[in-house]
Amino acid sequence: MERTLWVVGCLALFALGVWLMYRGWQNRAARQQARIGELPPVPAELGAQVLEPTTGMYLGSTIAPSWQDRIAVGDLGFRATAELTRFERGILLERDGATVIWIPEESITAVRTERGHAGKVMTEDGVLVIRWKLPTGTEIDTGFRGDDKTVYPAWARTTTGDERT
Numbered sequence: 001m002e003r004t005l006w007v008v009g010c011l012a013l014f015a016l017g018v019w020l021m022y023r024g025w026q027n028r029a030a031r032q033q034a035r036i037g038e039l040p041p042v043p044a045e046l047g048a049q050v051l052e053p054t055t056g057m058y059l060g061s062t063i064a065p066s067w068q069d070r071i072a073v074g075d076l077g078f079r080a081t082a083e084l085t086r087f088e089r090g091i092l093l094e095r096d097g098a099t100v101i102w103i104p105e106e107s108i109t110a111v112r113t114e115r116g117h118a119g120k121v122m123t124e125d126g127v128l129v130i131r132w133k134l135p136t137g138t139e140i141d142t143g144f145r146g147d148d149k150t151v152y153p154a155w156a157r158t159t160t161g162d163e164r165t
Contacts, residue, residue: 029072035063036073037136042102047088054151058082058095059117059143064131067117071140075099084128084144086155091130093142101142107132109139111156117143128152 061076063069070077080095091108093101109132113125126149130142146152 025072025077029074032063032071032073035136035138036071036076036140037134037138039074039099040102040104040107040135042092042100043089045089046092049085049087051086051151051154053083053085054144054146054148054155055081055083056144056146056148058093058098059127059145061140061142062117064139064141067114067129067141067143076101082144084146084155093144103130103132103142107134109133113152113156114143117141125149125152128155 058080060079061071063071075095075098078098080098082093082095085092085094088105090105091103093103095101108130111128111130114127114129115121115124117127117129126145128144128146130144131139132142133139
């Protein structure tokens with residue numbers, strides 16, 4: 001009987017911990033909502049394709065300049081397999097099981113490589129990071145770990161911002 005009470009107590013403590021983490025994530029999303037706002041819609045005309053699609057993993061988006069301040073609004077904080085394509089008018093990030101992210105060309109301030117992003121640490125230059133401004137004026141970093149990292153220099157060269165790798 002004593003052992004059963006210990007097991008039930010441990011399970012209750014575990015469930016409480018999971019519930020508290022969930023509530024914390026919800027509260028974080030509520031605090032960030034005004035800063036994030038609505039994402040730009042995908043336009044009907046994307047322009048000519050500038051770079052071939054790159055497959056990989058969307059690592060999440062963070063509030064710049066902190067690589068660990070993950071955005072909890074909507075599904076921006078969840079990792080997903082994705083395809084990244086560069087067009088004349090911006091960058092299209094198509095994620096499996098999540099909403100499509102459109103990054104307008106005029107919003108992009110930098111495309112660079114980093115060692116880590118959104119709590120994910122890689123080898124040197126293992127993550128492609130796109131810094132861009134939301135319509136609310138908040139600057140965010142969107143992280144992408146490509147399956148083929150040899151394409152990163154081409155992505156960084158197509159940047160109109162000041163920071164280049």
